[in-house]
Amino acid sequence: MEVVLHGDEEMDLRRGPWTVEEDLILVNYIANHGDGRWNSLARHAGLKRTGKSCRLRWLNYLRPDVRRGNITPEEQLLILELHSRWGNRWSKIAQHLPGRTDNEIKNYWRTRVQKHAKQLQCDVNSKQFKDVMKYLWMPRLIERIRAASGVSPATTAVYQQSSANYYHATTKETSKPSPESSSCFAGSSSDSFEAPPPLSDVPEVDNSTGVLGGCWPEQCLLSPGGYMDFDQGWSWGATAGDHLSTDCLWNVGDYSWLID
DNA sequence: AAGCTGCGCAACCGCGGAATC
DNA sequence: AGATTCCGCGGTTGCGCAGCT
Numbered sequence: 001m002e003v004v005l006h007g008d009e010e011m012d013l014r015r016g017p018w019t020v021e022e023d024l025i026l027v028n029y030i031a032n033h034g035d036g037r038w039n040s041l042a043r044h045a046g047l048k049r050t051g052k053s054c055r056l057r058w059l060n061y062l063r064p065d066v067r068r069g070n071i072t073p074e075e076q077l078l079i080l081e082l083h084s085r086w087g088n089r090w091s092k093i094a095q096h097l098p099g100r101t102d103n104e105i106k107n108y109w110r111t112r113v114q115k116h117a118k119q120l121q122c123d124v125n126s127k128q129f130k131d132v133m134k135y136l137w138m139p140r141l142i143e144r145i146r147a148a149s150g151v152s153p154a155t156t157a158v159y160q161q162s163s164a165n166y167y168h169a170t171t172k173e174t175s176k177p178s179p180e181s182s183s184c185f186a187g188s189s190s191d192s193f194e195a196p197p198p199l200s201d202v203p204e205v206d207n208s209t210g211v212l213g214g215c216w217p218e219q220c221l222l223s224p225g226g227y228m229d230f231d232q233g234w235s236w237g238a239t240a241g242d243h244l245s246t247d248c249l250w251n252v253g254d255y256s257w258l259i260d
Numbered sequence: 261a262a263g264c265t266g267c268g269c270a271a272c273c274g275c276g277g278a279a280t281c
Numbered sequence: 282a283g284a285t286t287c288c289g290c291g292g293t294t295g296c297g298c299a300g301c302t
Contacts, residue, residue: 015272017296039287051287056271059289091290106291107269115267 014048018057022047026054027062060101067099071108073148077141079105080113080133 014022029045035058038051047054060066071079075097082093088109090102097105117124120132 017270037287050272052273052289053271055288060270088291102290103270110292111268 012048013050015053018061022049023057023062026058030058030062056103060103065099066101071100071104073141073144075100076108077138077145079108080138080141083109083113084130084133 025045025047029041029047033041033044035041035055038055040051042049042051042054045054049057078097079093082096086092088106090106090109094100094102094105114124116132116137117126117129120129122128
């Protein structure tokens with residue numbers, strides 16, 4: 001525990017990990033007086049912490065509705081989707097994951113997603129990695145969610161819409177995307193998902209080559225065994241050994257690590 | 261058993277914008 | 282209206298732990 005002294009004033013501030021006693025003081029104070037106005041809260045509560053530190057401790061750890069534990073596949077999917085739309089706007093993303101903090105989501109992204117990008121030896125913002133997320137990771141999450149027992153229809157609907165939106169965004173994206181939407185899922189301009197496009201809009205796959213037709217801006221080669229399945233509510237699939245991005249055909253082998 | 265390494269996570273820092281004085 | 286303080290966000294750091302050698 002470090003103590004910071006500021007000038008002539010005897011304003012010693014504690015830093016580092018919070019103690020149980022400090023937690024209790026903060027929780028009790030907020031229970032009686034509410035949160036907000038963090039600097040004065042810190043002073044009145046008798047905590048030798050900055051207001052920022054108190055706010056962070058409350059929001060990220062002590063708040064009663066904070067959810068802890070593993071990020072579920074549903075949450076993973078949502079994080080991938082929302083990050084593709086908004087980038088590193090963690091607090092905005094966190095608003096859509098009840099109980100999860102921006103800090104936790106940010107940590108998840110850095111430790112898991114960026115790790116995967118590193119394993120693929122590509123930048124997390126690269127086309128290659130976005131392809132992997134779009135065509136492999138997210139569909140597999142969707143499949144996994146669907147396969148799991150007890151998935152509510154509402155949840156399924158959300159991800160079916162979500163999945164459809166990826167397709168819609170990919171197929172309808174113009175050659176000059178808006179500044180807001182530099183992501184690969186740039187089709188949605190509002191917070192609500194678009195309705196799935198009609199089946200007639202689905203690009204055809206040349207079974208001999210695996211090349212997608214239609215108005216896809218980039219071809220996506222599927223190796224034998226790869227598949228696109230639009231029958232069961234807008235999902236995609238691909239298998240180990242799939243090739244992505246014809247301009248840089250590469251094979252990253254077994255993708256089983258993508259979902260852990 | 262000890263040292264090393266990588267991971268996950270809590271906490272801090274710097275900055276920009278909003279609110280207050 | 283300008284200065285100061287506060288708040289919230291995103292980036293970064295560092296610690297503890299588990300697994301590996």
